[in-house]
Amino acid sequence: xxxxxxxxxxxxxxxxxxxxxxxxxxxxxxxxxxxxxxxxxxxxxxxxxxxxxxxxxxxxxxxxxxxxxxxxxxxxxxxxxxxxxxxxxxxxxxxxxxxxxxxxxxxxxxxxxxxxxxxxxxxxxxxxxxxxxxxxxxxxxxxxxxxxxxxxxxxxxxxxxxxxxxxxxxxxxxxxxxxxxxxxxxxxxxxxxxxxxxxxxxxxxxxxxxxxxxxxxxxxxxxxxxxxxxxxxxxxxxxxxxxxxxxxxxxxxxxxxxxxxxxxxxxxxxxxxxxxxxxxxxxxxxxxxxxxxxxxxxxxxxxxxxxxxxxxxxxxxxxxxxxxxxxxxxxxxxxxxxxxxxxxxxxxxxxxxxxxxxxxxxxxxxxxxxxxxxxxxxxxxxxxxxxxxxxxxxxxxxxxxxxxxxxxxxxxxxxxxxxxxxxxxxxxxxxxxxxxxxxxxxxxxxxxxxxxxxxxxxxxxxxxxxxxxxxxxxxxxxxxxxxxxxxxxxxxxxxxxxxxxxxxxxxxxxxxxxxxxxxxxxxxxxxxxxxxxxxxxxxxxxxxxxxxxxxxx
Amino acid sequence: xxxxxxxxxxxxxxxxxxxxxxxxxxxxxxxxxxxxxxxxxxxxxxxxxxxxxxxxxxxxxxxxxxxxxxxxxxxxxxxxxxxxxxxxxxxxxxxxxxxxxxxxxxxxxxxxxxxxxxxxxxxx
Numbered sequence: 001x002x003x004x005x006x007x008x009x010x011x012x013x014x015x016x017x018x019x020x021x022x023x024x025x026x027x028x029x030x031x032x033x034x035x036x037x038x039x040x041x042x043x044x045x046x047x048x049x050x051x052x053x054x055x056x057x058x059x060x061x062x063x064x065x066x067x068x069x070x071x072x073x074x075x076x077x078x079x080x081x082x083x084x085x086x087x088x089x090x091x092x093x094x095x096x097x098x099x100x101x102x103x104x105x106x107x108x109x110x111x112x113x114x115x116x117x118x119x120x121x122x123x124x125x126x127x128x129x130x131x132x133x134x135x136x137x138x139x140x141x142x143x144x145x146x147x148x149x150x151x152x153x154x155x156x157x158x159x160x161x162x163x164x165x166x167x168x169x170x171x172x173x174x175x176x177x178x179x180x181x182x183x184x185x186x187x188x189x190x191x192x193x194x195x196x197x198x199x200x201x202x203x204x205x206x207x208x209x210x211x212x213x214x215x216x217x218x219x220x221x222x223x224x225x226x227x228x229x230x231x232x233x234x235x236x237x238x239x240x241x242x243x244x245x246x247x248x249x250x251x252x253x254x255x256x257x258x259x260x261x262x263x264x265x266x267x268x269x270x271x272x273x274x275x276x277x278x279x280x281x282x283x284x285x286x287x288x289x290x291x292x293x294x295x296x297x298x299x300x301x302x303x304x305x306x307x308x309x310x311x312x313x314x315x316x317x318x319x320x321x322x323x324x325x326x327x328x329x330x331x332x333x334x335x336x337x338x339x340x341x342x343x344x345x346x347x348x349x350x351x352x353x354x355x356x357x358x359x360x361x362x363x364x365x366x367x368x369x370x371x372x373x374x375x376x377x378x379x380x381x382x383x384x385x386x387x388x389x390x391x392x393x394x395x396x397x398x399x400x401x402x403x404x405x406x407x408x409x410x411x412x413x414x415x416x417x418x419x420x421x422x423x424x425x426x427x428x429x430x431x432x433x434x435x436x437x438x439x440x441x442x443x444x445x446x447x448x449x450x451x452x453x454x455x456x457x458x459x460x461x462x463x464x465x466x467x468x469x470x471x472x473x474x475x476x477x478x479x480x481x482x483x484x485x486x487x488x489x490x491x492x493x494x495x496x497x498x499x500x501x502x503x504x505x506x507x508x509x510x511x512x513x514x515x516x517x518x519x520x521x522x523x524x525x526x527x528x529x530x531x532x533x534x535x536x537x538x539x540x541x542x543x544x545x546x547x548x549x550x551x552x553x
Numbered sequence: 554x555x556x557x558x559x560x561x562x563x564x565x566x567x568x569x570x571x572x573x574x575x576x577x578x579x580x581x582x583x584x585x586x587x588x589x590x591x592x593x594x595x596x597x598x599x600x601x602x603x604x605x606x607x608x609x610x611x612x613x614x615x616x617x618x619x620x621x622x623x624x625x626x627x628x629x630x631x632x633x634x635x636x637x638x639x640x641x642x643x644x645x646x647x648x649x650x651x652x653x654x655x656x657x658x659x660x661x662x663x664x665x666x667x668x669x670x671x672x673x674x675x676x677x
Contacts, residue, residue, distance in 0.1 A: 135561070145566055145630040149583070154574035154632030158567035165565060187560050197563035206571055229563065349562065350608035350627035351569035 053085060054093065060084050061097055069101050073108055074292065116290045120178035123291070127175040131183050134168040162200075169201040169233055176230065176304040177289060186225040188339055190348040191218050192253060192355070194225050195262060198232030199251070204240040210251045212353045216343040218260060224337040227308045228262075231316065234301040235264045235329040243268025243326055250324075259334040266326035271318075279318045285310035313337070562628070569605035569633045576639040581620050583631055584652035587638050588617040592645050605629065606637050613647060 060083065068080040080101070088094040141161045145154065172183055192212045199208045220228055232251075239249045243266040252263045271279060281287065285306030294303055309316050315332035322328035567574075589610065594602070602610075605627065612618060612626050624634040641647035 138561070142562075142566070145632070149580075149631040149635070151575040151580050151632060151635070154630065158570075158572050158574050161565055162567055162572060184561070186563070189563055193563045196568065197565075200565050200568045205568065225563070349564040350629055351564050351566075351603070351605045353604045354607060 053088075057083055057085070057088065057093065057097060061100065065097075065101060066104060069105055070108055073105065073112060112290065112292070113288075116292055119291055124175055124178040124180045127171045127178065128180060128183065131168065131171045131175060134164055134171060135184070138164050138168065165201045166203060169230075172230065173234065173300050173304045176307050177291070177294070177298075177300045179307070182226040182230060182308075184226050186222055188219050188222045188341060189225045190341060190343075190346075190352065191220050191228070191260060191262075191333070191338070192352045193348050194220055194229045195232050195251060195253060196349065196352045198229040199236060201229075201233045202237055202240060204245070205236075207240060207245070207247070208236055208249045208251060210253070210353045212253045212355045213357060214253045214255060214260060214355055215357055216355045217340050218255075219339045219341040220333065221337055221339050224312055224314070224333065227312045227314065228331070228333060231305050231308055231314065231331055232262060232264070234305050235316070235331065238301055239264050239266035239268065239327065239329070242266065256332070259332060259338055262331040262333070264329040264331075265322040265324050267322070267324035268326035270321055270326050276318060282306045283309060283316040283318060566630050566633050569603065569627075569629050570636040571603065573636050574632045576636055578639055578643075581635050581638055581649055582652050583621045584619050585638075586617045586619050586650045586652070587613055587623060588648045588650070589613045590645055590648045594646060598644065603637070605633070606641060609634065609637050609641065610646060619652070 060081075064081050068078055072078040072080055083089055083094055083097060138161065141157055141164060145157045145161065148154065148157070175181075175183060191214060192210070195210060199205045199210065202208070236249060236251070243249065247267040250263075250265045252261075252265075254261050254263070279302055282302035283305045285308075287306075289303045289306065291298055294300060305316055308314060313334065314337070315330075315334070317330045317332070318327060320328050320330075587609075594610065599607075608627055609623060612623055618626065620634055620638060621631055623638070624631045627634065629637075638647060638649065642649055
């Protein structure tokens with residue numbers, strides 16, 4: 001029975017031991033739990049913080065960075081802010097947010113180009129129509145200018161034409177900026193014409209002084225004519241706009257080694273370094289043009305120049321300041337865009353400034369006439385058929401004088417204003433000439449009367465050049481009709497003031513005098529035919545009446 | 554002969570006179586005859602003259618022209634040439650003679666009758 005307490009003691013000991021073990025385990029697990037709890041709390045706090053930071057970054061992205069990035073596309077000076085916490089810039093979150101921005105930027109740029117292209121297409125279509133309509137209007141206005149010469153009406157027509165040119169320039173420039181063709185095919189033209197044509201498109205064209213130092217005949221190939229005119233017009237427009245209204249804008253046309261330079265100088269404000277850089281970038285035409293970049297209202301001039309310089313291989317430089325204080329713009333036209341037009345055959349328009357140079361082969365004529373190569377000798381009232389006819393000594397002599405220069409071109413059109421005179425079919429020229437030649441000798445008696453009348457004519461004294469040119473037939477061409485008629489007598493061709501009564505008196509005296517002179521008729525007739533051969537063929541009707549009137553006096 | 558250049562003229566007419574079509578004086582007639590006066594262009598004045606005025610002076614250098622002829626030669630409207638000529642007349646560089654009015658010309662019929670009469674006399 002002694003074993004019982006042992007058993008009890010053993011059992012107790014075992015119980016105590018296990019209690020101790022259990023208690024220790026419990027204690028450990030409790031401690032562990034507490035540690036875990038603090039860890040969980042810490043983690044939760046950290047997680048909450050991270051979420052807050054993330055939310056803040058996303059909100060910052062949406063509120064600040066995305067709008068800034070979008071704005072930056074249009075305005076490069078806008079600064080896109082970085083993340084709120086500079087620490088995350090390099091972290092995955094920062095990189096992910098950057099990717100959002102770059103994706104947005106790419107998509108926006110693409111959309112912007114697409115929208116701009118659509119806008120340009122719409123504008124191109126509209127301006128093209130307007131431009132065509134304005135050209136039609138121009139045709140109508142120029143037709144009216146030719147047809148009506150009432151000064152008041154002409155003044156109005158000039159104003160309308162100028163207004164039309166200005167509108168045309170705007171429409172054309174807008175079209176060019178939008179990528180359209182210049183809209184007009186021209187033929188090869190003198191370079192100075194293109195420059196003057198560009199000048200005429202501006203409101204302040206009075207202030208432009210063009211100095212032409214080019215060889216006469218320097219021309220542009222056909223496809224470069226209109227672009228050069230547009231570029232010059234835009235450069236001049238800038239110069240005129242940015243200089244005081246009482247200053248001149250100087251244009252110089254000069255040969256350079258690789259072609260021709262058109263230099264535009266203004267005495268205006270000039271440009272700052274930034275403006276100059278921007279202008280230079282625009283005119284270089286290397287960047288694509290967006291209408292939305294051009295401001296409101298869009299400033300299209302430089303952009304149009306940029307388009308054209310790239311398309312037509314022209315060079316424009318705005319980088320140097322002008323010695324006059326403003327801007328110096330230089331348009332360079334390379335040799336491959338230049339050609340040559342015979343300045344005698346196709347002289348430049350009358351309003352274009354004359355070259356300060358004289359071309360070498362035409363030097364003699366140019367010097368003797370004080371004219372630069374475009375010289376044309378001409379005779380008053382001669383006809384196109386003069387070219388073929390050899391019966392005009394005065395004219396021939398002048399041709400020889402001029403050293404083979406073509407004669408004046410007016411002939412083709414000069415005859416138009418003359419009113420049609422009645423036909424004189426019954427009277428053959430030979431007969432008329434013979435009869436009138438006989439008259440001339442009979443007039444001697446009546447001459448005194450005529451002479452006194454002639455002296456009284458005031459207009460005659462007003463035309464010394466013409467009078468003087470007659471004896472000098474070898475040098476100056478003269479009215480052809482006078483040459484045959486003038487052989488026997490020196491009647492002044494223009495004696496308009498001889499009044500009918502006087503004429504009648506003279507003729508009355510003649511009539512009586514002619515009877516005696518009739519014997520001369522035969523000899524006169526023999527002498528006459530060669531000379532009158534030409535009047536028969538070519539003399540204009542009005543001239544014929546003129547001839548008779550002159551000779552009968 | 555010089556051909557007229559086809560196509561649209563590059564330089565509009567108003568540029569020749571600076572947009573002026575009216576002058577203080579009564580307008581010249583279309584058939585008024587213009588002549589160089591022989592007065593040389595002063596060097597100071599030469600720069601002030603518009604280019605078209607120089608062209609007109611050059612055209613008149615070799616003889617007289619009527620206003621319409623000068624207009625056709627310079628390829629300008631008559632109204633522009635009138636202004637140019639009026640300026641040059643004011644500066645005594647050009648002289649103008651009014652056209653002969655038709656009434657003061659000899660009647661061609663009368664002259665024809667005279668010639669016919671002479672011929673009949675001759676054949677008698």
